[in-house]
Amino acid sequence: MSEIHVLVIGGGIAGITAALELASCGVEVTMLEEGPSIGGRMIQLDKTFPTLDCSSCTLTPKMVEVALNPKIELLTLAMPIEVLRESRGFKVKIRKRPRYVDMSRCTACGLCSDACVMKGRIRHEFDCNLSKRPAIYIPFPQAVPQKYLIDGMGCLFISRGKCKKACVDVCGPNAIDFSQKEEILERYYDSIIVAPGFDLYDPTEKKELGYGTLEGVLTGLEFERLCSVTGPTGGEIKLNGKVPRRFYFIQCVGSRDRQTGARFCSRVCCMYTAKHANIIKDRIKDAQIYISYIDVRAYGKGYEEFYKNTQDAGTFYIRGIPGEVVQTKEGLLVRVEDMLSGEIREIDTDVVILATGVRPHKGTEELCNIMSLKKDEYGFIKVNATEPSRTNIEGIFVCGMASGPKDIADTVASAGEAVARCMEYLKE
């Protein structure tokens, strides 16, 4: 089957699983990742529920496998811009953004990052903007590929044409190449698996919860970066240099909520919140933790037990979503109606963490447009429960969160299913 070539769009855990399975079935794979490294959302996480093993420990070896597998071609900073049916396959135009670093020369020594005049001045997306990075950087130490890149917007030389270019001076192998231009590649693929993943709901519009206006109100993913050893604090849970003691979690922010246009359940927030509570209890022994919920959806294998252990370890669950979060002299105050006691409670806290729900990845709409894929009412790619990866276009399959919220185990299984359908299509 060596002449068969499949395109996998997206380098998160769904795309990685799909690419590796396809390669093991003898298929040639091209993986497109729009960012500078593969790893997706999962690599941003500190730990995963319910086993609490670290995300990096389970995912980085798979990322390395993608990089080393001779059947997989990895293109980063790359996205499809046109997909046309040609016989049973597809003619695909791919836009590859410049990295401004010659991948064949860069040794990832990091001297350029230290030399960059913009060092510590540009918001770092991988850390949810909680840290600052230089213009030439690697998104995280275990990135795949292990190559630096220059962010064209942040780089003074590229954006304004004026810089002393200290990076060029320190780069031993002369890897920095400002002359790189955007490239358009044209390829033919026999089938496509799309796995663009997800974004998280931006809670700024929920003014009553204070996100973006009150100090100490964070999203779950931001908190995840604070816990992570590759994060801005090296994994110490600290805000403005201080270790907080009181934590308040609010679930279903942007899920099960008509006002935000999302009636659906995001499937992961109950458990990632319980996980956060566990991480805090592990690192801050005297922490006080409250979790506000509507229903606790601990449905997966080992999840109910994990939820129970979280409660037993001293985390308080309150049924009811707070009406508001306000600033006080000592920190924050959460007002919530406890539906079990029927009382209005006021709880002082240092940090409020919003368990924000899942949304289709921002690029999904454009992908659907160029491939004529049908979406559901929320913008997830439309599928059917008996053929969970089949899209409305023959030969294009979907997996992971792109077709609706899933946890990691379900994402992995859905990627396997997409590969099965894809292989069947190729053999028809």
Add this chain to the structure above:
Amino acid sequence: MRIGIFICHCGHNIKSTVDIEGLKGYFKGLNNIACVEDYPFMCSEPGQALIKSSIERFGLGRVIIAACTKALHQDMFKNLVRDAGLNPFLLRRVSIREHCSWTGEDIEKNTSKAIRLIRAGIYSSAHYEPLEEKQVEVNKSALILGGGISGMSAAAFLARAGIEVYLVEKEKELGGHVRHLEDVWPVRERGKDIIERMTEELKTLNNVHIFTSSRLVSFGGSFGNYEAVIENSGGEIKVIVGGVIVAIGFTAFDPSIKPELQYGIDKRVITTLEFEEKMHELPIKEGSRVAILHCIGSRDEIIGRPYCSRICCINAIKTGEAIKNRFKDSYVESFYMDVRSHPRGGEEFYEDTQEKGLLFTRANISEIIPEQGGLVLRGEDTLLGMPFEREFDLVVLSIGMSPPKDNQEIAGLLKITLDKDRFFLEAHPKLRPYDTALKGIFIAGTCSGPKDMEESINHGRASAVKLYGLLNLGYAFIEPFVAYVDPKRCSGCRMCEQACVAKAIKFDEGLHIVRVEEAACMGCGLCNATCPSSAIALKGYKDTIIDDEISALTEAV
């Protein structure tokens, strides 16, 4: 001998409770230690590059990786060592995470334990020998146990991919539980129709051999060449298969073990499955009062079912909807702990059904009291904090999933493991959710834990892809840990021959000693333990390796 030690921080996991610098300092400069390195994640690309370059730079003869357990990433590290030009069997993994940093928080004690563990690795690996993996032929055939939706999905994929498939189902017909569902949510189709469509599809594929009313009676061999004996009324059939997918499903929870629910005693108490089957025969009409109880046989530690069964909330909502659709003026009340309508479209279904008039009450139900006029439900409304008693004409129990009945038997035959709830145990709950510890043996669908139909289909096909990936080359490499005989020591007592479960030991009448058939040897070591003259041993696990490992562990540091 030049030894390299590579210490992984594993993010926080090791670094937070082991003094990495202290560890490095202890080993640096000791005899034969050529280098001691550390890195936050040894398994990442820079970590691997560090190991590879050190092997080349220092000409290492042994590589000690002190990190997570050997059960993780072993193939990856072996390939890395091989790529660097060193025999992969000269690699030694030392678990300073599972066996050390995770077990306690005392940094001093952990560090001293880590030193011992690494020393044990050094002492034992000194006796390692370069070994070669054996290439074996692999049969392009698969045994699938269980003909439910998961097993059928797996069979369809494998057969299309050109694998010979033996599909074994203990019931008279294929389809498992789905066949008996009147209304499958969310596709809103009869289960029978879905199953018949899939059965037709399987019948068009001439490399699928379907055995109904059949069961597995014996199983042996190794990856690529497993031997299975299937038994049915026609007798026994022996098949050789490359791999196996276990998809034997679940057993519906039997609520009669909870006598307070009156199930099996009072006919007005039925399960959701029974409701599906005889919806139209039930004594309900306009004005009838029906109660639906969630979490029957789930989230219940007292009866040994602490887990959530994942599908029963949707089943309960579906039941309520069916009654409301037929009898608009019926009174239907659902009693729940948490409503877990998480599947795609589930939350919307839950909301829409509430709008149709289905009532949801968060409650604990303590008992059902049968009265002449109706069934009295006694419980506590957990939102109001008030006890209540309400009368109903019918009670539907939304039952959960219990482990499959044949779990113990299949686990025994295949030598795979059950988890604490007696479902099958997966190799890794996140990234290897359908693999077992045995190569080529997979678990798919609800036999590894509750799942809905979509998830079971995903599992079936995904595990089939994995198996295909292992079989499609037609050959595989197997580990060289087989027994070997020292002919000078062997006295020909043949005790090892009796101990060998794989029947790999043959007696040579002429020389009066035994020899090992390497292809059949499973490397279990039983012969090694039995031999009175230490004449038979396992490659890679010689006595000197074990002895010196123990010495190092017990020696004063």
